[in-house]
Amino acid sequence: MDCSIRSSSLVPPRPASRLGTSSVPAKPRLVRLKPLIARSRLVFCRAAGSDDKYLGNGFPRVTSKVFVEEAIGAEYGEGFETFRMDGPLKVDVDYLNDKLQECFLQRVRHAMKPDEAFGLIFSWDNVVADTRSLKLDAWRQLASEEGKEFSSDRHINKLILHTAADHVLRKVLCWEEEESELERLKSRLSQLYYENLIKLDAPVEGLKEWLDAVHTAGIPCAIVSCLDRRYMHESLQKMGLKKYFQAIVTEEDGMESIAHRFLSAAVKMDRKPSKCIVFEDDPRGITAAHNCTMMAVALIGAHPAYELVQADLAVASFSELSVINLRRLFAHKGSSVHRAPVLHE
Numbered sequence: 478m479d480c481s482i483r484s485s486s487l488v489p490p491r492p493a494s495r496l497g498t499s500s501v502p503a504k505p506r507l508v509r510l511k512p513l514i515a516r517s518r519l520v521f522c523r524a525a526g527s528d529d530k531y532l533g534n535g536f537p538r539v540t541s542k543v544f545v546e547e548a549i550g551a552e553y554g555e556g557f558e559t560f561r562m563d564g565p566l567k568v569d570v571d572y573l574n575d576k577l578q579e580c581f582l583q584r585v586r587h588a589m590k591p592d593e594a595f596g597l598i599f600s601w602d603n604v605v606a607d608t609r610s611l612k613l614d615a616w617r618q619l620a621s622e623e624g625k626e627f628s629s630d631r632h633i634n635k636l637i638l639h640t641a642a643d644h645v646l647r648k649v650l651c652w653e654e655e656e657s658e659l660e661r662l663k664s665r666l667s668q669l670y671y672e673n674l675i676k677l678d679a680p681v682e683g684l685k686e687w688l689d690a691v692h693t694a695g696i697p698c699a700i701v702s703c704l705d706r707r708y709m710h711e712s713l714q715k716m717g718l719k720k721y722f723q724a725i726v727t728e729e730d731g732m733e734s735i736a737h738r739f740l741s742a743a744v745k746m747d748r749k750p751s752k753c754i755v756f757e758d759d760p761r762g763i764t765a766a767h768n769c770t771m772m773a774v775a776l777i778g779a780h781p782a783y784e785l786v787q788a789d790l791a792v793a794s795f796s797e798l799s800v801i802n803l804r805r806l807f808a809h810k811g812s813s814v815h816r817a818p819v820l821h822e
Contacts, residue, residue, distance in 0.1 A: 542703035542728065543612070543670055544642035544663065549761050550734025551768035570750055570769055573740060577749045592800055593695040595807075596748030598739055598771070599722075601702035603758040603779045605680055606712065612638055615669040616645075619662065625652055638779070639759075642666060674708060680716045681776075683795035688721040694800050699724035699742035735765035743769075754803060763788050772806045774798075 556569035602608045616637055620627035627650075628634070636649050642663050646652050653659050691698060698721055702709055706727040713719040724745035732738045743750045755766035758776045764787065766773040775788035776795075785791050789806050792798055 544645075544666060545703075546639070546641040546644075547703065547761075548734040549765045549768065550736030551740070551765065554768070556737065556740050568740070568744075570740065573743060574749050574751050574770060577743070577747065590695060592803070593697075594748075594752055595696050595803055596743060596746040596753040597691060597696055597698045597803075598742045598753055598755045598766075599698065599700045600755070600757050600759070600762055601700060601704060601709070603681070604756050604776055605684060605700060605718070606677055606716070607681060609638055609779050611670060611673045611677065614673050615666055618669045619666050620650075622665070623652070623662070625650070671708060674704075674712060675715075677712060678715050680718055681795070685718065687795035687798055688718065690798075690800060692721055696800075696803075697723045697746045697748065699726065699746050701726040701738040701742050703728055705729070735762055736768050739766060739769050739771060743771075754806065757788070760784055760787065774806075 551570060554570040556572065599605050613634060617627050619625075633649060637645050640649065643659060646659055646662055647654060653662060688698065700709070700713070700722045704712075704727055706725070706729045709725060709727050710719065713722065713725075724742055726732065726738045726741045726745065730738070730741050732741055739753070739755055740750060743753050746753075751770045753769075753771040755762065755771050755773045756776060757763050757766060757773055758779045760780060763773040763775060763785065767787065773788045773790075775782075775785035775791040777785060777791055777793045782791055790802065
């Protein structure tokens with residue numbers, strides 16, 4: 478008995494980007510996707526390698542979603558809309574869990590190697606890279622250029638890290654109200670962030686060893702981010718992580734929410750959402766994972782453990798994890814758990 482549907486059948490093929498996507502498998506491919514809800518909202522789906530999106534120095538012309546508070550998404554299991562030759566196709570959480578079935582050969586292989594049935598999804602921010610310090614440095618540099626004071630207060634810094642740039646400039650730092658000036662400051666903030674990003678050459682501590690372990694176990698991995706694809710590839714290459722990720726979801730995939738990125742990653746890995754595990758550091762990301770019927774492993778750091786209690790597992794570092802932890806997550810799936818178990822060395 479063959480699979481009823483494969484992820485490659487969800488969408489038509491598209492030309493490969495000239496920037497290269499060697500880390501993304503030839504199948505499945507996603508075209509620009511639109512969510513089922515909020516259709517009136519404008520989605521900026523920029524083609525990778527588009528020259529008019531960059532300034533002369535190579536940095537983005539407009540502010541990316543790095544400093545925007547994104548929607549969680551999939552609150553009612555809704556997914557996104559993609560396209561096939563015979564017209565649009567609505568893809569939601571239940572649809573993917575039902576249609577992304579293992580074929581006979583996959584079932585045989587996964588019976589012998591059950592770990593390969595999982596799919597791991599890593600958020601870029603503070604899970605793969607320490608973007609918390611990159612963002613704060615960008616704000617400090619902007620303050621210095623503008624002759625403004627930048628508070629070192631912990632509460633204010635937390636608001637700066639987890640609030641949209643418009644709100645920070647208007648209400649938190651009280652720098653500016655004029656719309657044209659706000660756009661200039663946001664654009665410069667984005668440039669400073671990317672300037673800092675290209676200097677980044679080391680991932681979060683313990684991540685590479687963990688990726689080595691799951692790579693040996695044959696578990697496919699994906700990385701999701703609101704970054705431009707060009708910078709994502711360059712950053713992963715510089716950190717020596719590109720070979721570990723079979724799927725990459727970036728700004729060009731056109732996802733409007735955190736949950737839609739996770740679903741896109743599941744499709745690209747050819748894994749049912751219910752078989753995926755998300756690695757996150759943010760409570761919003763954990764909620765998005767659960768909305769997609771995915772498991773969530775929280776990395777304690779940017780948020781304390783008591784803010785991550787909804788996660789299925791919470792760890793202080795990747796060094797505390799083992800593949801057996803992943804198996805136990807699914808073994809306990811469906812049980813009533815109100816607090817995330819916290820592993821300690």
